Amino acid sequence: MEQKVIQIGNSTGVIIPKPLLDGVGLKPGSQVVIETDPEDGSLIIREKGKAKKKTTISPEFLDMLARVNKNYGPALKELAQK
Numbered sequence: 001m002e003q004k005v006i007q008i009g010n011s012t013g014v015i016i017p018k019p020l021l022d023g024v025g026l027k028p029g030s031q032v033v034i035e036t037d038p039e040d041g042s043l044i045i046r047e048k049g050k051a052k053k054k055t056t057i058s059p060e061f062l063d064m065l066a067r068v069n070k071n072y073g074p075a076l077k078e079l080a081q082k
Contacts, residue, residue: 023062
């Protein structure tokens, strides 16, 4: 997903679409920590107090995972029980 950096008063920001926020359990007013990945310079946004992960999962992968779970979740659960 591509977003544009915009001016917000004297600051700058990026609008985060609601489905992405919902997917990670964030809402307006949530406290977050913003860091950069030293390997590739990408931004990492995580909820304050949550443990740091060693790998970064892209939003695109999370979207795809949600679609797979929505479409095939019941079948996968049934297979897991066999």
